[in-house]
Amino acid sequence: MNKFRALRVSQDESGAYVRRVIECGIDELPAGELLIRVHYSSLNYKDALSASGNRGVTRNYPHTPGIDAAGVVAESAVAEFAPGDEVIVTGYDLGMNTAGGFAEYIRVPAAWAIKRPQGLSLREAMLLGTAGLTAALCVDKLEKTGLDASAGPVLVTGATGGVGSIAVRLLARLGYQVAAATGKAEQADFLRSLGAGQIVERAALLEGVDKPLLKEQWAGAVDTVGGDVLFNVVKSLRYGASVACCGLTAGVNFKANVFPFILRGVNLLGVDSVELPLMVKASMWDRLSLQWKLDGLESLAREVGLDQLPGEIERILAGQQVGRVLVRLI
The missing domain is CATH 3.40.50.720 (NAD(P)-binding Rossmann-like Domain)
Known part of the structure; x- marks a missing residue:
């Protein structure tokens, strides 16, 4: 568990932003009460901006984008969560200036996470995502x-x-x-x-x-x-x-x-979904798992792995994305 894979965006000697899948150490992750093994993420336009060096989204590089993550708690420093809990993290600073969901592990404050609603799987949660x-x-x-x-x-x-x-x-x-x-x-x-x-x-x-x-x-x-x-x-x-x-x-x-x-x-x-109070987010996720649950989500999405993400980022920047792009990390 000491090493994991992540998409890292950095500047080369010419100043251009390059995207590579690299191996990282757990100790490189930021501080936070929850260490989460990410199972799924998704690609959003904001992720593509972060991955192309947009300083209005991400101030400092090298950086791992990914404003969405769904996975399993590996370590917890708070009583509200225990190892094995399935959780969803979207928005706040994830993937913006905090290492994001395009990685096999994230570490975040507990105040950013909600427990997976019973009516949604982790996969379904990221088919929806932000x-x-x-x-x-x-x-x-x-x-x-x-x-x-x-x-x-x-x-x-x-x-x-x-x-x-x-x-x-x-x-x-x-x-x-x-x-x-x-x-x-x-x-x-x-x-x-x-x-x-x-x-x-x-x-x-x-x-x-x-x-x-x-x-x-x-x-x-x-x-x-x-x-x-x-x-x-x-x-x-x-x-x-x-x-x-x-x-x-x-x-x-x-x-x-x-x-x-x-x-x-x-x-x-x-409408903003980034800094929304956690209780409001949790309530909306509950609704999406119950009375607003959508069938046929798979028909909206294509599944990719980390290695395919750089190409998908180019597609969304070129306005060619259709539906959702699900990122599988397990």
Whole structure:
């Protein structure tokens, strides 16, 4: 147990960031009450940013990314956890400035871990991962503002990505009419298999960027891309409707005006799954294991090992990821 494998990102002599699977020592891990043998992780856009040297995500290198991990406690310094407990760790500083889940072992504070809900296996938990947790938080927030399945079509942008694909599946599972927006027209059948009843071309969501308002279309929306797409979604919400915003792959800025907010009373809802209080995370994981449990998760994911991760990181940075990428570490 003294040695384990991990994906390590470092800078070479030219300043370029390189990714290699290396052997590490347990004593190299940071301080924390829990030593966890990781069974599964998953690949997220934030992991790809960390793995490409984005200092807004990770300040110091060499570094092991991976904001998700599910595994078994190997050592515990607190009474709340015992060796053998199966746990989930997502968010907080894992994989950002703390060595993350793209490794066979992690060491973390006990305050970051929740015990695996009985209704989910470790594998299922990472088929969902931060993407699934974020999608569920978006749907929960929309419903808390009054959205229900009878309200009309709900738009999901970036629908072939991790958060988007699970949001489509979850909304369809809950009985909503789902419109899936994507720039990957060839994935229309995949999106319909998740439950989307309408496919929207991404280019259509960029029409009318300079207009103050657009035709009312959506009873609600989950936006995973940001940028001008997000504000066009805001401008096309029905009266009193909301969009839950959780991503930035299309950019962090958009051309805004107040008209949709003061003439239609719409809401722009921010969703964060990183610093969420642990009790809220645990409650959402419980919901995903019970009344919101999704079948067919395997159809959303491809499984890879550590050695395949560098190539998968290039794919997600190039906008080519579809669904989820499950990382197996056992």
